[in-house]
Amino acid sequence: MQVPMALKRHSLIPERLRRRAERQYLIARAVNRRRALKPVVDRTARIGKGAILAFVTLRNERERLPYFLDYYRRLGIDHFLFVNNDSDDGSGAYLRDQPDVSLWWTRASYKKSRFGMDWINWLLLRYGTGHWCLTVDPDEFLTYPHCDSRPLQALTSWLDGSGRTSFPAMLLDMYPQGDIEDTPYEEGGDPFAIASWFDPANYTISKNSYYGNLWIQGGPRTREFFRADPLAGPALNKIPLVKWHWRYAYVSSTHMLLPRQVNLVYDEDGGEQASGCLLHAKFLSTFARKSEEELDRRQHYADSQEYQAYHAGLRKGTNLWCSESREFRDWRQLEDLGLISRGNWA
Numbered sequence: 001m002q003v004p005m006a007l008k009r010h011s012l013i014p015e016r017l018r019r020r021a022e023r024q025y026l027i028a029r030a031v032n033r034r035r036a037l038k039p040v041v042d043r044t045a046r047i048g049k050g051a052i053l054a055f056v057t058l059r060n061e062r063e064r065l066p067y068f069l070d071y072y073r074r075l076g077i078d079h080f081l082f083v084n085n086d087s088d089d090g091s092g093a094y095l096r097d098q099p100d101v102s103l104w105w106t107r108a109s110y111k112k113s114r115f116g117m118d119w120i121n122w123l124l125l126r127y128g129t130g131h132w133c134l135t136v137d138p139d140e141f142l143t144y145p146h147c148d149s150r151p152l153q154a155l156t157s158w159l160d161g162s163g164r165t166s167f168p169a170m171l172l173d174m175y176p177q178g179d180i181e182d183t184p185y186e187e188g189g190d191p192f193a194i195a196s197w198f199d200p201a202n203y204t205i206s207k208n209s210y211y212g213n214l215w216i217q218g219g220p221r222t223r224e225f226f227r228a229d230p231l232a233g234p235a236l237n238k239i240p241l242v243k244w245h246w247r248y249a250y251v252s253s254t255h256m257l258l259p260r261q262v263n264l265v266y267d268e269d270g271g272e273q274a275s276g277c278l279l280h281a282k283f284l285s286t287f288a289r290k291s292e293e294e295l296d297r298r299q300h301y302a303d304s305q306e307y308q309a310y311h312a313g314l315r316k317g318t319n320l321w322c323s324e325s326r327e328f329r330d331w332r333q334l335e336d337l338g339l340i341s342r343g344n345w346a
Helices: 015-036 062-075 091-096 117-128 152-161 219-225 287-297 301-314 331-336
Strands: 038-041 053-058 079-085 101-106 132-135 140-143 169-173 203-207 214-218 241-243 249-252 256-258 276-280
Touching (some): 015 117, 015 249, 015 256, 038 091, 053 117, 062 140, 079 117, 101 117, 117 132, 117 249, 169 219, 214 219
Antiparallel strands (some): 038 101, 132 241, 203 214
């Protein structure tokens, strides 16, 4: 089967047909890649009607898992579906013993699986259809308007009532005030007790006309690691929460999906739609070790260009704090800064 990205470059084929071919290819690819996943413990029979599900791919994230699971359980996730990409730090054994976790293992290439998205698309297709599904990494923590008083079920019920099938969240990089290595992160701890600062501005937004999604860049990673070439910095736009349908497929991480209409999470008529942030707890004391490991593996996008930039930057120091940094308080602060919005969710 040929990758239909070639179709996207063929100007004689209508964009709608090109996108359809690409979506069908991605779904077929996910079905094919399911053979790489070996079930470790399958508790999906316990998933009830209306359950909110979380989908996660990980490698060697054992120390993050207790807080991650506790955070999302309190937020309202009913069941977690994990893909363990050949961890050797005890992540698999820990997850296997969690009563609300289903776990698959694979030794297959993360890079050749489209950076894990083939595996996730398959699990979403098989188990997520008809459910609100949150797809995140172990260092991403969803924050949305009223999250301190309203669980995810309240948000998804409101989205259902509003006729919306997806909810966007900008990735907000969090970091400590001093050097990243100064305060060791301990298993089970709140990462934002250490990495409590963020960039309140310094973001650029453009629109991808083909997929219809917004493209956001900037923040501390761009200003520190991609200063010479800001357009090479990581994308911060995410659509992590989706009422899944078997016809859907993530195209690139959770940055965008097909069909195109699922990406239309903003108001083009001058108003605002509700949105959130994913607090990104990447920059903890384990960052240097993790970056070196991932650089050695060369399993990330563009031959791990992002991790090459991190490695070069780490040799110069690991303090991301600057005079414009803001200390995180709550979602209302993010709303005041224009980083999230209540839209018409009163």
